[in-house]
Amino acid sequence: MGQLYVPTLKETPSDVETKSHEYLLRGGFIRKVAAGVYTYLPLGRRVLLKVENIVREEMDRIGAQEILMPIIQPAELWKRSGRWDDYGPEMMKLKDRHGRDFTLGPTHEEIVTELVKDEVKSYRQLPLVVYQIANKYRDEIRPRFGLLRAREFIMKDAYSFHSSWESLDEVYELFKKAYSKIMERLGVKYTIVEAESGAIGGSVSHEFVIPARIGETNVLYCDRCGYQASDEKAEYRGEYPATDEEEKNLEKVPTPGIRTIEEVSNFLGVPPSKIVKSLLYKGRDGYVMALIRGDLELNEAKLKAYVKDQSLRLATPEEVLEDFGVPIGFIGPIGVDVRKVADHSVRYLKNFVVGGMEEDTHYVNANQPRDFRVDEWCDLRTVVEGDPCPVCGTPLKATKGIELGHIFKLGTKYSEAMGAYFMDEEGRLRPFIMGCYGWGVSRTVAAVVEQFHDEDGMIWPLTIAPYRVVVVVVNVGDEEQRTMGEKIYRALLERGEEVVLDDREVSPGFKFKDADLIGFPVRVNVGKSLKDGFVELKKRYSRDVVKVSVRNGLSEFFEALERIKMEYDPKEMLR
């Protein structure tokens, strides 16, 4: 271990926020180069490679074929798919010496579609599934939490091409199984949730999430029927009963300086549930007004998905003032000529309050369709803990998690945009039906630490531990200990074990602390009990020490080690 490049840190760097970040840094696995950009040191690299290999094996097993696509991608392809603007600010863009635009690939749908388009011409060649494990670049608004949200990261991305939806469904299921298998091999606790497809596009989507306090995916789940969905996707299917309240006369009232729902509610003495929130969004095709009951939260992801425009964003106060002549806070649906999309919660509301479309005024007793027309009705409501499960009606529960895998049924979005067609049985040209499947490889490293650690450091599962065994020579001044340590080390190496020998001339405590921080699953202490012919074996997460005799050779030791490895399961410590 003296030779190993593992610069461990006793003190916590000041800018870490999460345990995985702290321990990976302190344990000498990674070092930061810039915000969201890291170097992997030998231990980090080893873990990364192990995760990669698990993912690779499971991909190969379902017939996906590994390829490698370029990181640098010409803008032209992205303009053709329409995502140069949609993905826009998140892309790391650059120009070559001739001034041509390029991007460091945030994902590879464009490249792969372009590739297959030129090579695959017949339904006979389908389905085709390819994948790669490569660096991805996303200029995140705010990189955070070390490897969990980096700007340069390693992802496995797979793409499938089909001649029929049935074939896509089959492959989609294969990926679902493969991803579950990866989770199982990592030995982590995980859940599969229904998800929104976001900027990738497409219809059906699932996320593979591991629960964690610092997770950024909010998961809603039902104890009773097993429904699980991300908060971006979770549907609201509750009832909005009609009332027999009579429609009163529309009235414009002065509301000086009263802008927020809360202020309006207090000022007019009306509950938030009788106010309709009007939000102006700006997208590719101009303005969209979204309407929802005042006591509910609008789910932007649902709105984007509904209008099929990922570039949609809330209009700025300046834009609203300029284009509508009204400060935000007073905008409303009456007398405004924009596309209006309303949440179902607005449907049977009677005599509600909306903005007056004039500074310092609101309308009271508004009613639709009498006073304004809603163009489309849909579900825009953010589902929260306690809302009814859309499947069985039981109140939902909420938790947070880290998204490791995300699979999508894309359909023909990219193939149509990129003009990628094949010829079917009847000799007709048809666009490929596609699926895409991502797995955050570098994020997995951090997520596993997030799930398995204690106050002393990381606790690696055997499957991805940088080394499985550390042999600690407690007192290197003791000739006998040193000799036995080396003997055991060499014997383990010969048996193909991934092992390191810690014979550094530092105090025993120092070596124990390092071993715990790094999280070797099994520690072998060659210490004072060697006098009586024993060495000790210890699982990282357990206090128990097993003494085995090495007086008559190492066979007893090997047996004990195998037994410990069989039993080893960091999930034991999760309770």
Place this chain on the structure above:
RNA sequence: CGGGGAGUAGCUCAGGUGGCCAGAGCGCCAGAAUCGGGAUCUGGAGGUCGCGGGUUCAAGUCCCGCCUCCCCGACCA
């Protein structure tokens, strides 16, 4: 991008009202003694005080500009 904070030794940080203030602990190097939970002692190396400009006899310290990093909000593997 908006709001808040920070850049001084490899790491964690002190000094900040201008001048005998270039500092501590840890780490590193040499040595001593020691060896079951980051021990101890002695000696030593190590800094463009983020960068650029300005004010001043004198600037980590005051002023201006810039850069980087971190935290809180909208994005995603």
